[in-house]
Amino acid sequence: xxxxxxxxxxxxxxxxxxxxxxxxxxxxxxxxxxxxxxxxxxxxxxxxxxxxxxxxxxxxxxxxxxxxxxxxxxxxxxxxxxxxxxxxxxxxxxxxxxxxxxxxxxxxxxxxxxxxxxxxxxxxxxxxxxxxxxxxxxxxxxxxxxxxxxxxxxxxxxxxxxxxxxxxxxxxxxxxxxxxxxxxxxxxxxxxxxxxxxxxxxxxxxxxxxxxxxxxxxxxxxxxxxxxxxxxxxxxxxxxxxxxxxxxxxxxxxxxxxxxxxxxxxxxxxxxxxxxxxxxxxxxxxxxxxxxxxxxxxxxxxxxxxxxxxxxxxxxxx
Amino acid sequence: xxxxxxxxxxxxxxxxxxxxxxxxxxxxxxxxxxxxxxxxxxxxxxxxxxxxxxxxxxxxxxxxxxxxxxxxxxxxxxxxxxxxxxxxxxxxxxxxxxxxxxxxxxxxxxxxxxxxxxxxxxxxxxxxxxxxxxxxxxxxxxxxxxxxxxxxxxxxxxxxxxxxxxxxxxxxxxxxxxxxxxxxxxxxxxxxxxxxxxxxxxxxxxxxxxxxxxxxxxxxxxxxxxxxxxxxxxxxxxxxxxxxxxxxxxxxxxxxxxxxxxx
Numbered sequence: 001x002x003x004x005x006x007x008x009x010x011x012x013x014x015x016x017x018x019x020x021x022x023x024x025x026x027x028x029x030x031x032x033x034x035x036x037x038x039x040x041x042x043x044x045x046x047x048x049x050x051x052x053x054x055x056x057x058x059x060x061x062x063x064x065x066x067x068x069x070x071x072x073x074x075x076x077x078x079x080x081x082x083x084x085x086x087x088x089x090x091x092x093x094x095x096x097x098x099x100x101x102x103x104x105x106x107x108x109x110x111x112x113x114x115x116x117x118x119x120x121x122x123x124x125x126x127x128x129x130x131x132x133x134x135x136x137x138x139x140x141x142x143x144x145x146x147x148x149x150x151x152x153x154x155x156x157x158x159x160x161x162x163x164x165x166x167x168x169x170x171x172x173x174x175x176x177x178x179x180x181x182x183x184x185x186x187x188x189x190x191x192x193x194x195x196x197x198x199x200x201x202x203x204x205x206x207x208x209x210x211x212x213x214x215x216x217x218x219x220x221x222x223x224x225x226x227x228x229x230x231x232x233x234x235x236x237x238x239x240x241x242x243x244x245x246x247x248x249x250x251x252x253x254x255x256x257x258x259x260x261x262x263x264x265x266x267x268x269x270x271x272x273x274x275x276x277x278x279x280x281x282x283x284x285x286x287x288x289x290x291x292x293x294x295x296x297x298x299x300x301x302x303x304x305x306x307x308x309x310x311x312x313x314x315x316x317x318x
Numbered sequence: 319x320x321x322x323x324x325x326x327x328x329x330x331x332x333x334x335x336x337x338x339x340x341x342x343x344x345x346x347x348x349x350x351x352x353x354x355x356x357x358x359x360x361x362x363x364x365x366x367x368x369x370x371x372x373x374x375x376x377x378x379x380x381x382x383x384x385x386x387x388x389x390x391x392x393x394x395x396x397x398x399x400x401x402x403x404x405x406x407x408x409x410x411x412x413x414x415x416x417x418x419x420x421x422x423x424x425x426x427x428x429x430x431x432x433x434x435x436x437x438x439x440x441x442x443x444x445x446x447x448x449x450x451x452x453x454x455x456x457x458x459x460x461x462x463x464x465x466x467x468x469x470x471x472x473x474x475x476x477x478x479x480x481x482x483x484x485x486x487x488x489x490x491x492x493x494x495x496x497x498x499x500x501x502x503x504x505x506x507x508x509x510x511x512x513x514x515x516x517x518x519x520x521x522x523x524x525x526x527x528x529x530x531x532x533x534x535x536x537x538x539x540x541x542x543x544x545x546x547x548x549x550x551x552x553x554x555x556x557x558x559x560x561x562x563x564x565x566x567x568x569x570x571x572x573x574x575x576x577x578x579x580x581x
Contacts, residue, residue: 051412077414087405089333091340096333103329104415106322132340148409 004029004156004187005050009059012045012211019045021211022059025189027204029155032188034202036195036300038308042211043191044084047160050189051081064155077106080149080157084164086141087148090134094125094144097133098151105152112151119147123177139170146177157181159190163197175200195300205300209308219300226298226306231279234264236289241265247286251278269295323416330423334397335430348393348431349438352386356442359506369508372539379439379448380460380532381505384525386435387468388499390428392492394475397424399483402578418572421476428472429465436461451537460535463556467528470563477571480578499525508541509549521546524563527556 005027012020020042027033035043048054050063052072061068064078088097095116102112120129123143128136133144142162149157159178163171178201182188192198198205199219206216215222231252235244241258244265248256252275254268269275276295283290338345359382360375369377398421401407410420440448450457475492482488502519503526509517520526521544530552533540540552548555 048408053408053411073414076412079412081409081412083405083408085405087409089406090404091337092333096336100329100333101409101413104326104410104413106414152414 002029003027003062004031005033005061005063005189007046007050007059007061010046010049010056010061011058012042012049012054012056019211020049020056023208023211023213025206025213027187027189029187030182030185031203032182032190032201034198034205035189035191035208036193036198036205036304037191037208038193041208043208044160045211046208047081047158047189047191051079051158052076077152078155080152080154082142082145082149082157082159082162084161086138086145088133088141088144091132093130093132094120094136094140095129097144098148101148102151107152115151119150123147124173137170139166139173142166142170142174143177146174150181154186156187156189159188161191161193164193171197195304199300207304207307215303215307222300222303223298226302229269229295229297230266231269231276232264232266232292232294232296233279233283233290234262234292236263236291238263240288243286244283244288247282248279251275251282264292266296319416323419323422326416326419327423327426330419331427331430334423334427338431345434348386348389348435351389352382352435352439353442355382355385356439356446360443360446363506367507369539370510370541372541373447375443375447376449376536376538377508377533377541378506379443380529380536380538381503382443383436383439383464383532384467384503384529385500385505386439387432387464387471387528388496388525390432390468390471391475391478391496392489393431394424394428394472395479395482395488395492396485398476398479399485399488402480402483407575407578417576421473421568421571421575424476425469425472428475429469432465432468433461436464448538452535456535456537460532463528463531463535463553463560466557466560466564467524470560470567473564473567473571477567477574480571480574499523504529504541508543510541510543517544518546521549524548524556524559527552527559531556 003026005025007023007025010020010023023042023046025033025046035046037043045054049056050061050068052068052075055069063075066074068075092100098116098119099112102115103109107115120126123146125140125144125147128140133141136144146162162178163174166174178188190201202219204216204218205222206213207222208214215225233244233248235241238260241260241263245256245258248265248267252267252269256265256267258265280293356379360378364374364378367374407420411417478488478491482491503523504520505525509520512520527548530540530542530549534552542549542552548559
């Protein structure tokens with residue numbers, strides 16, 4: 001099996017609203033695909049179709065070598081799903097939750113028990129294992145949820161916004177646990193609104209907007225599409241900005257962009273670093289007070305902005 | 319296939335039984351409420367309502383038993399909607415398990431609670447003077463019939479929970495269903511004095527049929543004067559009407575479940 005997830009022309013309509021307008025996705029086995037997009041872009045609908053929860057109006061999809069509509073049971077036996085909310089039973093303990101899911105995954109009672117214990121240990125929940133889940137913190141619930149989706153040692157893991165609403169520490173911990181699964185050879189499809197999350201975890205990224213994949217590639221390829229490195233200059237007073245813009249325009253072929261609020265100017269470094277020296281000496285001869293001077297690579301946020309003309313949802317930096 | 323369905327159902331019944339152990343209040347609501355009904359209706363209404371050919375408390379008990387089975391509608395609906403809302407249904411549907419087992423596990427668990435309610439009510443009823451007159455066999459058949467009704471109502475609740483979702487809306491819908499079923503029936507009053515058209519409506523209410531059948535099986539006063547089929551043959555008609563409800567509602571609920579996803 002070389003291709004773990006393949007979707008062709010997935011369409012889904014809810015009444016008047018076209019949630020998916022022909023989504024194509026290919027994920028080779030063992031890779032992590034980050035599906036990036038704002039709320040309502042079609043990320044969750046895509047995951048639900050691939051995880052056999054929802055039938056597409058048209059198009060085909062196969063997961064782990066089985067057709068999602070014709071062989072849903074075979075697909076379900078090979079996937080793990082972690083949705084947007086921790087889908088665990090609040091009133092049961094962590095251990096009971098995992099044993100229940102393990103039993104329903106057809107592991108057999110004994111194996112389900114052993115697997116539950118191992119996962120509790122791995123996800124640092126052993127101490128809380130016999131407490132009802134409603135006493136857990138948000139991060140613990142998400143860890144339990146991820147553990148539940150790994151019960152059957154799935155070949156393909158769907159993570160639908162796995163860290164939305166988590167604090168920094170919990171996010172980093174969850175990322176680490178996801179990386180470990182990838183290290184074990186699991187294929188992962190991860191949806192996220194967080195550019196940084198996709199950047200951190202994904203081998204390839206599909207940017208989805210308005211129910212379509214509008215760009216895909218490695219994080220570096222996507223960043224390359226927006227243009228390369230930029231020189232970023234911040235000065236001490238706003239009054240000096242026009243002068244700085246004029247000087248910088250002279251050292252690069254690209255046109256500068258100005259951020260008035262931050263007293264910053266940036267220009268694309270089209271001919272490599274040679275412009276940096278020119279800019280530095282020009283600024284020095286001008287005698288302006290430079291508070292920051294550096295080269296920045298475009299973030300995925302820039303990519304998103306360039307592709308869609310708007311920012312990618314609430315940007316949170318951990 | 320069937321063996322898996324049974325073992326999955328069993329695992330989920332275990333889940334619901336744990337819930338009961340974790341939330342003792344739930345147990346109170348299904349035992350204390352019916353007891354309160356027995357005492358309040360039996361002792362208060364008993365002084366005001368006369369039943370032809372018998373004692374009102376004896377007449378009342380089958381009504382209270384049956385009314386309690388109707389509480390399975392809202393209980394099951396709320397439970398199903400909760401599972402749907404917090405994503406558990408999504409999880410179950412992504413597992414290689416028997417999918418009908420999720421709803422069957424729910425409705426079978428509701429039966430366990432119903433049996434418990436019946437036991438408590440029977441003890442309290444006995445204490446206030448209710449008796450079974452035709453022996454153990456028919457009495458057990460009456461309880462079997464009550465549980466069959468409870469099962470049907472749990473399926474109806476599952477369907478409502480999947481379609482309606484919001485807890486407030488579910489309470490409202492359940493009320494709109496339970497009120498007429500309870501009061502357009504012979505649960506609390508004999509139907510003899512009603513206008514003919516209303517009596518016909520009440521007689522064909524499956525709840526009336528179940529109540530009349532229980533009274534007959536318990537050997538309690540039935541006060542049946544009607545001519546509609548369920549009044550003349552309460553036992554077979556009540557079984558038939560209840561089975562019709564299950565045969566219609568259970569497939570509808572199963573279909574609603576197959577396409578239900580959290581929103």
